[in-house]
Amino acid sequence: MTRKTKNAPRNPPRQARSQATVSAIFDATTRILDREGAEAATTTRIAAVAGVSIGTLYQYFADRDAILDALQEREFDRALALMSDVLSDRHLARSPRATVTAVVRGLGELYAACPGLQRALAIDALSTTHGGPKPARVEAFDMRIIAIVRHFLGAMHATARRSNVEAAAFVVHHAVRAVMLARLLERPAGLDEKALEAELVDLVLRYLVEEPRAVKRRAR
Amino acid sequence: MTRKTKNAPRNPPRQARSQATVSAIFDATTRILDREGAEAATTTRIAAVAGVSIGTLYQYFADRDAILDALQEREFDRALALMSDVLSDRHLARSPRATVTAVVRGLGELYAACPGLQRALAIDALSTTHGGPKPARVEAFDMRIIAIVRHFLGAMHATARRSNVEAAAFVVHHAVRAVMLARLLERPAGLDEKALEAELVDLVLRYLVEEPRAVKRRAR
Amino acid sequence: MTRKTKNAPRNPPRQARSQATVSAIFDATTRILDREGAEAATTTRIAAVAGVSIGTLYQYFADRDAILDALQEREFDRALALMSDVLSDRHLARSPRATVTAVVRGLGELYAACPGLQRALAIDALSTTHGGPKPARVEAFDMRIIAIVRHFLGAMHATARRSNVEAAAFVVHHAVRAVMLARLLERPAGLDEKALEAELVDLVLRYLVEEPRAVKRRAR
Amino acid sequence: MTRKTKNAPRNPPRQARSQATVSAIFDATTRILDREGAEAATTTRIAAVAGVSIGTLYQYFADRDAILDALQEREFDRALALMSDVLSDRHLARSPRATVTAVVRGLGELYAACPGLQRALAIDALSTTHGGPKPARVEAFDMRIIAIVRHFLGAMHATARRSNVEAAAFVVHHAVRAVMLARLLERPAGLDEKALEAELVDLVLRYLVEEPRAVKRRAR
DNA sequence: GATGAATGAGCGTTCATTCAT
DNA sequence: GATGAATGAACGCTCATTCAT
The missing domain is CATH 1.10.10.60 (Homeodomain-like)
Incomplete structure (x- = not known):
C-alpha cells in the first residue's frame, strides 16, 4: 500500500x-x-x-499494496456500516450513553476479529510515501465518519457540547482507534476488554455530550 | 528496531x-x-x-534498529522530562486547565519538531515482531508516564474523577499521541495547531478532572 | 555449508x-x-x-552452504558407489591387492576430476562451527565407509590383520584422502599419479592385510 | 595467510x-x-x-595472513625439532618401533596442545590462492621432513622397505597429520588417544620398515 | 611507536514483480 | 486465465586495513 x-x-x-x-x-x-x-x-x-x-x-x-488497500476499504466499510446503523435515526431514541457504548463495543469487536490486520492497516496509514497520494482514501474515510458523527451530534442539539464538529469527530475517531490498537499490543494490567470499553465510553461521552449530573456524581 | x-x-x-x-x-x-x-x-x-x-x-x-532505539529513548526522555517538570509539585498551584494545557502544548512542540521521527517511532511501536520482546522499552515508558500522571491526579484528590488510574493514564497517553500524529499526516481542515490543542485539553480535562460548573454550562 | x-x-x-x-x-x-x-x-x-x-x-x-552441502552429498555418493562396487562380493575373488588398487585408482579419478571441489570439501569438513552440528553428514559418511570396509575385511578373514576394525577404517579413509589432496596442492617431485597409487596401495595393504612373505622380500 | x-x-x-x-x-x-x-x-x-x-x-x-604464517612457521619448527631429536643418531640404537612411537606420540602432543590452531593451519594450507605462492613454505617444510626421514631410513638400511624415499616421507607425513586432525573433529568411538597412537605406529612401521616377524605374528 | 576511529569493497540474502509457457 | 521459474535492485552488515593524532 x-x-x-x-x-x-x-x-x-x-x-x-x-x-x-x-x-x-x-x-x-x-x-x-x-x-x-x-x-x-x-x-x-x-x-x-x-x-x-x-x-x-x-x-x-x-500491487502488493493494492491488497492492503482493498482490505482497508473493507474495514472502513464495516466501520462505517456499524456507525451508520447505530447512529441512525431509528436508534436515536436511546440515551447518548447507550449509543456511544454500542459504537465502542462494535468497533472493539471489529478490532478483536483481526488484530494483526488492524495493526498492519494502522502502520500502513502512518507509512505514507512522503507527500504521496495515500491519505486520500484515509481522508475520505475520515470525512464520512465526520459526517456521521455530525449527524449524531446534530440530533442531540440540546446536549451536544462541541462547537467544532469536524475537529471533535477527528479527535474522537483517532483517540478511540489508538487506544484499542495500543491495548492489542501492550495488554496492560487493569485494562481488560470491559474496563477499556468503560473508559472509552466515558472519554467520548464527557468530551462530546453534556453531563448535567456531574456534581452529584462526585462521590464515585 | x-x-x-x-x-x-x-x-x-x-x-x-x-x-x-x-x-x-x-x-x-x-x-x-x-x-x-x-x-x-x-x-x-x-x-x-x-x-x-x-x-x-x-x-x-x-544494528539499524539500534539507531531508532536510541532515538526513541531520547524522545521518551524528552517527553518524560517535560511532564515531570510541568506536573511537578512546584506547579501544582496552577489550575488543572493550565497544567494540562502546558503538557499538551509541550508535547505538541516535541511532535512538531520532528514529525517524521515521531511517525517512524509510532510505526515501530506497532511493528513488534510476532510475540517478540519489543514492547519492553515501550511498556517501561508507559509505566513511567502512568506514575507521573498518578502523582498528578493524587495531588488534586478533591476533583480527580477516575478510579482506575492506570487505565486512565494509558487511555490519555495513547489518545493524545494518536491525535497529534494523525494531524501530522492528514492536516484536516478546521484543525490548526491552536484548535487541536484546545480540543485535546478539553478531552483530557473532562475525562480526568471533575467539572463542577458543567450544570451551568449547559446553555452553550 | x-x-x-x-x-x-x-x-x-x-x-x-x-x-x-x-x-x-x-x-x-x-x-x-x-x-x-x-x-x-x-x-x-x-x-x-x-x-x-x-x-x-x-x-x-x-543458503550458499546448501550448494556445497549438495555437492558434498554427491561426491560422497560417488565414492560410496565406487567402494560398494569394488568391494562387493562379486569382486571378492580378486586378490586383495587387485581390490585395493581398484579402490585407490577409482578414488584417485574422483579426486582428479574436480580437485578444487575436493579441496573445498576438505576445508569445509575442517571448518565446523565451534561445537556446531556440522560433522553429522560427514560422520554419517564415515560410518558408511567403515561399514563397507568392515565387510571387506570380514570377507578375507584368514588374512585380515586389524583387530579394531572401526579404527582401521577411519585411519585408512583419512590417510588415503589426505595424501591425494596433498598431491593436488603440492605436486611433489617423484610422485606422479602412478607412483602415488603404488605407495597408497602398499600403505593400505600392509596395514590391513597380512603379508606372509615379508621375510623373503628383504633384499630390496 | x-x-x-x-x-x-x-x-x-x-x-x-x-x-x-x-x-x-x-x-x-x-x-x-x-x-x-x-x-x-x-x-x-x-x-x-x-x-x-x-x-x-x-x-x-x-597482514592478517602474516600472523598465521608465522604461527605455521613456529609449528613447523616444533615438529622438525621433535623429529630431528628423536630420529637423530643418538637415538638410533632404539628399535624402529620405539622410534616411530616416539615421533607419533610427540606429534600427537603437539596437536593436542592447540587443536584449533592446527585445524586453522590445515585449512590454510588447503586454501592457497589459485596458483599463489603459498605452498612455498609448505613445500620447504616437506623437504626438510623428507630429509630427516631419509636420514632415518638410511640408518636402518637393512630393514628399510621403501625405494622411493621422497614419496614415502610425503605419504607418511600427510597420512599421520590427517588422521590426527580428523580425530580432533570427529572423535569416533573406539579411537581414543592410545588406540590412535597404536594404529598410526602400526601404519607407519609396516609401510616403512621391514617386519621379519610378520609370519609369526599371524595368529593375532 | 602506539592508538583506535574511520573506511568501503564486497558479501549473503530478500522479495515484489514479470512473462514465457 | 493460470502458472511459477526467473529476475535483479536493494538491503543490512562484516572486517581487513589505513592514517591522523
Missing part, C-alpha cells in the same frame, strides 16, 4: 470464480497478519496460503 | 569526536525521516547524509 | 528446466572452485557463471 | 618489548582459535585479546 500505485487498477472481478479468488486472497492475508505477523505477509506467502499462484494474485491486484 | 539486538551494545562513545559522529547520525536519521520518509532511512542513506562511512555507523550502533 | 541451514530445504526441483538450472549451478560451482579457487565461489559469481540470476539460485538453495 | 602477501615483510622485531607484543599476539590467536573457533579470529579480536591496539598489530604483521 505504501509504494507507488503504478498503473490503473485492475478490472474489478466480476465472475463468481474471481470473487472466490479475491476472497481467498483477503482471507489469506488477514490470517497471515494475525497469526504470523506483518513480516510474513509476503506476496509469495499470501498466494501460497490463498492456494493460488503468485501470477494469479497479480491478475487481481496491481 | 524490531529484531533482536544481537551482540552487546557497542562501546559508548567517549571522545569528543565520537560524540560528534553519533550526533551526526542522529541528525541525519531524523532529517531523512522528516524529509524523505521512513523508507528512505536505509543504513546507507543515513551514513551518507551523516557524512560518515557505513563502517563508522556500525561502530556506534550494533 | 558451515552455518545453520535455516529454513526448510527448497522444493526439490521437479521440472526438466529446474533440473537443468540445478545442474548449471553445480557445474558453475565446481568450475569456479577448480579454476578460480574457493574464495571466488561467491553466490554472485556462481550465479553469473551458471548463467542464472542470483534470485534463481536462491530458489533452489536455501 | 591466504590472500595476497603484498609488501615486503616487516622488520623482524628485536627489542624485548617487541618480542613480548609478538608473543601476546601469537598467544591470543592460538587461544581464540582453540576456544572460540576460526570465525572469531578477526584482527580486531586478536588485538583485543592480546591487549594491544589494532594499529600495533599491524606494526608487527603486514
